[in-house]
Amino acid sequence: MAHPEYIRKKAIQLRVEKKLTIDEIAERLSVSRTTAFYWVGRIKIPETAKQSEKRRKASLANSERARLKRERAYQQGVDEFDDLAKDETFRDFVCMYLGEGSKRCRNTVCIANSDPTVIALGSRWIRRLGKNKIRYSVQYHADQDLHELQEFWSGIVGVLPEDINLQRKSNSNQLTGRTWRSAHGVLSVSMGDTQLRARLEAWMDRIRSEWK
Numbered sequence: 470m471a472h473p474e475y476i477r478k479k480a481i482q483l484r485v486e487k488k489l490t491i492d493e494i495a496e497r498l499s500v501s502r503t504t505a506f507y508w509v510g511r512i513k514i515p516e517t518a519k520q521s522e523k524r525r526k527a528s529l530a531n532s533e534r535a536r537l538k539r540e541r542a543y544q545q546g547v548d549e550f551d552d553l554a555k556d557e558t559f560r561d562f563v564c565m566y567l568g569e570g571s572k573r574c575r576n577t578v579c580i581a582n583s584d585p586t587v588i589a590l591g592s593r594w595i596r597r598l599g600k601n602k603i604r605y606s607v608q609y610h611a612d613q614d615l616h617e618l619q620e621f622w623s624g625i626v627g628v629l630p631e632d633i634n635l636q637r638k639s640n641s642n643q644l645t646g647r648t649w650r651s652a653h654g655v656l657s658v659s660m661g662d663t664q665l666r667a668r669l670e671a672w673m674d675r676i677r678s679e680w681k
Contacts, residue, residue, distance in 0.1 A: 472500060477508050484509040535663070539575070542664040546671025553672075562594040563672045570669075571659075578666050579659035581608075583651035585625045592626040592658045599665045606634040609654040621653045 476498055483489045483497060495505040553559045565587060571579040578599065580591040596603060605626060607618050619630035633656075 472504065476500065480505060480508045481512065484512045484514065488514045539663060539667040542667035543671045545664075546668030547675070549668070550672055550675050558590060559594065560676070562590055563669070563676050565591060566669060567673050567676060575666055575670075576663045577659055577661050578669060579657060581655055581657040583653065583655045585622075585653070588622070588656050588658060589625050595658060595660055595665075598668070599660045599662045601660050601662045604634065604657075604659050605632060606636050606657045606659070607654040608636050608638050608657070610638055613654060618654050622656050625656075626658065 480494050480498055480500075483494050489497065491502060491505050491510065494500075494509060495502045498505070566578075566580060569580050569582055569587065569591075571577065571581070578595055580588070580595075582588050582591070592603070592605075605622065605628060607622055609615060609618055615635055616630070619633040619635070622633050623630040636657075
């Protein structure tokens with residue numbers, strides 16, 4: 470539907486002078502949001518104090534919801550520790566994560582190691598405990614056989630070779646006189662799972678308390 474030119478000009482005026490949003494212009498002029506966006510979408514306007522406050526409150530509300538979810542997951546970890554620990558390898562996994570696991574991000578569980586036994590244990594428990602997709606990535610040196618690395622690690626963690634991502638080491642070919650290296654590279658096993666990471670924090674705290 471074609472609109473009179475004066476309506477388009479009015480939309481531009483409302484955008485520039487009144488700092489109205491796309492939705493407000495569409496409502497004011499009784500046109501579709503798509504039409505209003507076509508007319509004035511490229512005209513950027515600064516947020517009003519009201520809009521900034523609304524955005525700030527929304528951000529705080531989201532942060533609070535996320536915090537409460539983490540707290541509930543942490544309490545779940547506290548409550549379930551003893552049952553999980555009936556499998557002795559669970560405690561091994563938590564101790565291993567204390568020493569080898571990544572603790573930088575509260576949204577991700579990740580271990581990296583060159584020992585296939587360590588990786589097998591970690592991968593098994595992360596798969597069992599988490600609900601999201603696991604990502605596997607092997608760090609390698611330039612002179613290593615990439616297909617062989619994928620075949621090796623896929624057999625350890627039980628996935629297809631093509632599921633093992635390849636990541637060349639940043640110092641590859643720069644370690645002159647190197648006498649030892651990881652024969653099969655270093656495999657990282659990671660899962661983006663905020664709830665699992667919070668539960669894991671509770672399990673690690675439990676182990677720490679027993680060591681005191």
